[in-house]
Structures are given as structure tokens and as C-alpha cells.
Amino acid sequence: MEAAQSQYSKLQSQADTSSSLISISDQEFNLIRSVVYEKFGINLNDQKRSLVVGRLQKLLRSHNFLTFKQYYDNLVADNTGQALNELINRISTNYTFFFRESAHFDFFRAKALPEIVAIMKRDNCRDLRIWCAASSSGEEPYGLAMVMLEYFGKEYGMWDAGILATDISTRALNMAASGVYAAEKLGHVPSALRQRYFVNRENGMQEVAESVKKEVTFRRFNLMNERFPFKRPFHIIFCRNVMIYFDQPTRDALVRKFYDHTVPGGYFFIGHSESIRRGEVPYEYVMPSVYRKN
Ligand SMILES: C[S@@+](CC[C@H](N)C(=O)[O-])C[C@H]1O[C@@H](n2cnc3c(N)ncnc32)[C@H](O)[C@@H]1O
Known part of the structure; x- marks a missing residue:
């Protein structure tokens, strides 16, 4: 009792x-x-x-x-x-915003895209593959899609381009799919892009335009998966601000997989506070947090 x-x-x-x-x-x-x-x-x-x-x-x-x-x-x-x-x-920490670490977007537009596009034109190939790994709530891949649309202009229709955006968090992916953001997430969006690619919604919210949404495909993908299931390598990979949460052996193994899934001449972007260990993977250093596969 x-x-x-x-x-x-x-x-x-x-x-x-x-x-x-x-x-x-x-x-x-x-x-x-x-x-x-x-x-x-x-x-x-x-x-x-x-x-x-x-x-x-x-x-x-x-x-x-x-x-x-x-x-x-x-x-x-x-x-x-x-x-x-x-x-x-x-x-998971899903912190992100549009055009975060904007130097990468400038480099993407001014150097990476023109260079890759020139090689592809020479080879008569129009299938441009971009992967935004750890895309969180979508601000990063949508920003890349806006830059791409601006870059190609009317020529865009002649390309089989688009962005694969993956993340582990279904909560983040659902927000990404809705494409609706609080105005403070847009603080770094150049005003011309803001006018062209966002639509005003209730309570000051901003929705990404359909023309941008349709260029981004969101999928759930765990970067820890043994195998990357992609049939063809990517011309550009963004994997920013996620490896900070991983330990060194995990980062090394992951970067090796990214390397294997990059086309020769393709670019790999990581976060500004991240780096690749010299000698670990043969990516060539281009500038802080930007690498290239020779
Ligand atoms: C801080 S956010 C970075 C977002 C964006 N790349 C940026 O730089 O602003 C990190 C993202 O990594 C995702 N993540 C964490 N572990 C992951 C894993 N094992 N596989 C895929 N994504 C993962 C989280 O869900 C989160 O959305």
C-alpha cells in the first residue's frame, strides 16, 4: 500500500x-x-x-x-x-535568407555561368545541371534561379536548365514549396529582382513568382545517404552552411562524394566559414569557399 x-x-x-x-x-x-x-x-x-x-x-x-x-x-x-x-x-537549424553571402551569387553570374555556358555551347550541349544541397526553406535556390533567368534572358527557353534543391527537413521543404516569405528575408535582394520576381501577399508577405518557382525542384535528401542517386554529374553544386554541423571525417567523405558528382570544369560552393582540407579532395581552390573540378 x-x-x-x-x-x-x-x-x-x-x-x-x-x-x-x-x-x-x-x-x-x-x-x-x-x-x-x-x-x-x-x-x-x-x-x-x-x-x-x-x-x-x-x-x-x-x-x-x-x-x-x-x-x-x-x-x-x-x-x-x-x-x-x-x-x-x-x-536542424534552417537559418537562411535571400542572397546570403552575396559574393557567391556575383561569382555565379559573372564567372561560373559564362564559363560553363561557353563550354556547353562549344560541345553543343544544353543540359545545365545545378544542385543546391541543404537548401533549407528555399531562399538560396530561388535566388540562384533568379540570377539564371536574368543571365539567359530570352535565350533561357533554349536551355534544359533548372535547379535541384534538397534538404533533410520536411518542414523547411514545405516552406520552400510555398515560396512565401516575410519581408525581412528579402533584405539583400537587388531591387530590380525584387520587382520582377516577387508578388505582394497579405500582411506584407512576399511570394516568389511562378516563373522562378517552376525552375526549382525540391526533394528530401539526406546527405548522409551512402549513395548519391544522381545519374549525371552537376555543373554547379552549392552546399553552404551545413557542413559546419558535421565532424571532419563526415565532411571529408561528403566532399569526396560531391567531387565525384561534379563535371570536370564544374564549380563547388561552400559557406564562407567553411573550408576544404588541402589534399583531401582534388578540387582546385578558386577563391574563399569556391572550388572547381579540373
Ligand atoms: C543553416 S541551413 C543552410 C541553408 C542554406 N544553404 C544557406 O547557406 O543559407 C542548413 C540546412 O542543412 C540541412 N541539413 C542538416 N543536416 C542535413 C543532412 N544530413 N542532409 C541534408 N540536409 C541537412 C538542414 O535541414 C538545414 O536546412
């Missing part, structure tokens, strides 16, 4: 504290970070502990888990993929 009473008080006190933060033990944090690392390559160091607690609170509560261990047990038992999907939607 006493034992039952004590068990009841325990549950009662858990219920009473349900509005306070569910805390995480060292062991629970290690379990969750190992899943995130194995499945998504994201390296959650000790400093990310409070981030994990904060970002997963709502999820635990919505499923009525009282502890992170309960949540973890459910996560590993689920074989539908739904629990992992919810986890990465919460854990």
Missing part, C-alpha cells in the same frame, strides 16, 4: 511539474546525440545540450513523454520514419 502511495505521489509530482522544463541526463543526451549523428551526421557537442532540451520540449509534451528516455525508446522503436522526421525537423 505504501509503495503504491509513493508511486502515486511520484506520478503526481511529475504531473505537477508538467509545465516546467523536462530535463535531460548525461545518459539521455548521449543516446539522443548518437541517433542524430548516425542518421543525419549532425555532431551535437556538449554546448548543444540546452539547445536539444529546448528544441525537443514541445515534441515530448505533444506525445506525453515524461522523460527523454521514454522519448528515445519510442524513437528507436518507430520504424515508420515519422519519429526521426519529427526529430530532424526540430533539431
Whole structure:
């Protein structure tokens, strides 16, 4: 009877504290970070502990888990993929905005595109393949599509071009597909592009024009997949501001795969704060965070 009473008080006190933060033990944090690392390559160091607690609170509560261990047990038992999907939607950082690190867009327009287009014209080939890996909520690939439309102008119809944009987060991909953004995301969009490629919506929101949307194909893709399923290599790959979340061996292996999926003469763009280790992959250094395959 006493034992039952004590068990009841325990549950009662858990219920009473349900509005306070569910805390995480060292062991629970290690379990969750190992899943995130194995499945998504994201390296959650000790400093990310409070981030994990904060970002997963709502999820635990919505499923009525009282502890992170309960949540973890459910996560590993689920074989539908739904629990992992919810986890990465919460854990991934999707921060981005239009024309972020704008020097890359200038280089893309002034150097990479003209150079690749000249080679393709010479070879009588019109199938221009661009991949924006880790495209988050779409600002990056839509920006690239705008630059491309401007660059080709009327000639665009003669090209089989377009952008493949991939990310692991379905939440980010859904936002991308809607193409509707708060005005502050457009702060770096040149005014001519803003006028041409955005439509005013309610409450100051801005929607990307259909002419741009149709040039970008969004797909869910995990960069940790053993194999990249693409039949043909890309002329240009953007993979910016995601490798910062991976450890060095994961980055090295990933960059090698990107290299194998770049056409000779093609370009590889990474984030300004990222770099490729010299000697690890034979990409040629062009300028900070821009590389080329010889
Ligand atoms: C900070 S955003 C970068 C967005 C954009 N590339 C930029 O530079 O502004 C990082 C993105 O990487 C995605 N990501 C994280 N791990 C991934 C993985 N294993 N596979 C694919 N995408 C991943 C996240 O969902 C997130 O949208």
C-alpha cells in the first residue's frame, strides 16, 4: 500500500511539474546525440545540450513523454520514419535568407555561368545541371534561379536548365514549396529582382513568382545517404552552411562524394566559414569557399 502511495505521489509530482522544463541526463543526451549523428551526421557537442532540451520540449509534451528516455525508446522503436522526421525537423537549424553571402551569387553570374555556358555551347550541349544541397526553406535556390533567368534572358527557353534543391527537413521543404516569405528575408535582394520576381501577399508577405518557382525542384535528401542517386554529374553544386554541423571525417567523405558528382570544369560552393582540407579532395581552390573540378 505504501509503495503504491509513493508511486502515486511520484506520478503526481511529475504531473505537477508538467509545465516546467523536462530535463535531460548525461545518459539521455548521449543516446539522443548518437541517433542524430548516425542518421543525419549532425555532431551535437556538449554546448548543444540546452539547445536539444529546448528544441525537443514541445515534441515530448505533444506525445506525453515524461522523460527523454521514454522519448528515445519510442524513437528507436518507430520504424515508420515519422519519429526521426519529427526529430530532424526540430533539431536542424534552417537559418537562411535571400542572397546570403552575396559574393557567391556575383561569382555565379559573372564567372561560373559564362564559363560553363561557353563550354556547353562549344560541345553543343544544353543540359545545365545545378544542385543546391541543404537548401533549407528555399531562399538560396530561388535566388540562384533568379540570377539564371536574368543571365539567359530570352535565350533561357533554349536551355534544359533548372535547379535541384534538397534538404533533410520536411518542414523547411514545405516552406520552400510555398515560396512565401516575410519581408525581412528579402533584405539583400537587388531591387530590380525584387520587382520582377516577387508578388505582394497579405500582411506584407512576399511570394516568389511562378516563373522562378517552376525552375526549382525540391526533394528530401539526406546527405548522409551512402549513395548519391544522381545519374549525371552537376555543373554547379552549392552546399553552404551545413557542413559546419558535421565532424571532419563526415565532411571529408561528403566532399569526396560531391567531387565525384561534379563535371570536370564544374564549380563547388561552400559557406564562407567553411573550408576544404588541402589534399583531401582534388578540387582546385578558386577563391574563399569556391572550388572547381579540373
Ligand atoms: C543553416 S541551413 C543552410 C541553408 C542554406 N544553404 C544557406 O547557406 O543559407 C542548413 C540546412 O542543412 C540541412 N541539413 C542538416 N543536416 C542535413 C543532412 N544530413 N542532409 C541534408 N540536409 C541537412 C538542414 O535541414 C538545414 O536546412
